Amino acid sequence: MLLHIPQVLNAAQVAEIRQYLDSTEHWKNGRHSAGAQAQKIKxxxxxxxxxxxxxxxxxxxLQALKQQLLIQSAALPKHILRPLINCYQDAGNYGNHVDNAIQTCSDTGQLIRTDVSLTLFLSNPEEYEGGELVIEDHYGTHEVKLDxxxxxxxxxxxxxxxxxxTSGKRLAAFTWMQSMIKDDWQRNTMFNLDMTIIKLRQQLGDSEEVLSLTNHYHNLLRQWGEL
Structure with a gap:
């Protein structure tokens, strides 16, 4: 499942972050955080x-991500790793790759299974040429370039x-989450069910049918969830 999450950060928050990122010299070569294979294409x-x-x-x-109800519903996060910040410019790119299955939490040293990836855009599309995030899945190839x-x-x-x-500068934050439900199909099923319950509740209130669906949702979470 690919899901666009609008306005994780508002304009004022983006501007404050950009004020620092556009002036700092505290950047390192991204290859230093990559494995041996990824270093060749990063x-x-x-x-x-x-x-x-x-x-x-x-x-x-991190706080903004935790407050996003859409992220909570879609990812059902058990752990969210501290986001990293990257910059692409001067033909910078990252070739085809799959993220490492296990990451280490920088705060606790705990090993985290990466079930869900997230990229948060910090540059507007008109600020740079190229730089599309291209994601391949069972349904084809998707190019992503967001506000x-x-x-x-x-x-x-x-x-x-x-x-x-090819021109300009692409700034973004990225992170990974360990979900309470590691299977993508099951996680997607839970998200669709949750969205359906929310819509029906807006139309019908806490009707018997809505309460029944809510009961099924939580029973599935008990069946599939890992704590």
């Missing part, structure tokens, strides 16, 4: 995580890439 910059400013920015983004503050949520099992940025 050509970008990543914000140094050993700065107070990175900590402040990642905290703000600053918007995010795309997609299965971490997906083959994906970032096309070369």
């Amino acid at each position: 050509n970008n910059l990543q914000l140094d995580v050993n700065t107070e400013q990175y900590r402040d920015i990642s905290n703000a983004i 600053a503050g918007d995010a795309i949520l997609y299965p971490a099992t997906s083959l994906h890439r970032v096309e070369p940025v």
Whole structure:
């Protein structure tokens, strides 16, 4: 499931983050955080995580993600890793790859299974040429280029890439989540059921039928969920 999450950050929040990112020199070669295979195809910059400013920015983004009801419904996150920040410019790109199945939480050292990936755009589409996030799944190939503050949520099992940025600068945050439901089909089923319950509740209130569907939702969560 690919899901567009609008306005994870509002314009003021994006502007505050951009004020720092557009002026800082605390960038490192993105290959330093990649595995041996990914290093050959990764050509970008990543914000140094050993700065107070990175900590402040990642905290703000992490809190915004946790407050997004659509993310909570679609991803059913058990853990959300602290977001990283990257920059693509001067033909920077990242070839086809699949994210590592296991990541280490920088705050606790805990190993996290990456079920869901998220990219949060911090540059508007008109600020750069190229730089599309291209995601391949069972239904084909999808090119994603969203407004600053918007995010795309997609299965971490997906083959994906970032096309070369031929002009301008593409800034984004990215992270991974371990879901309470690791199977993408089951997770998608729960999301669709939740959205249906919300719509029916708006139309019918807490009717007997809505309460019955809600009961089924929670019973499925008990059956499929891992804590």
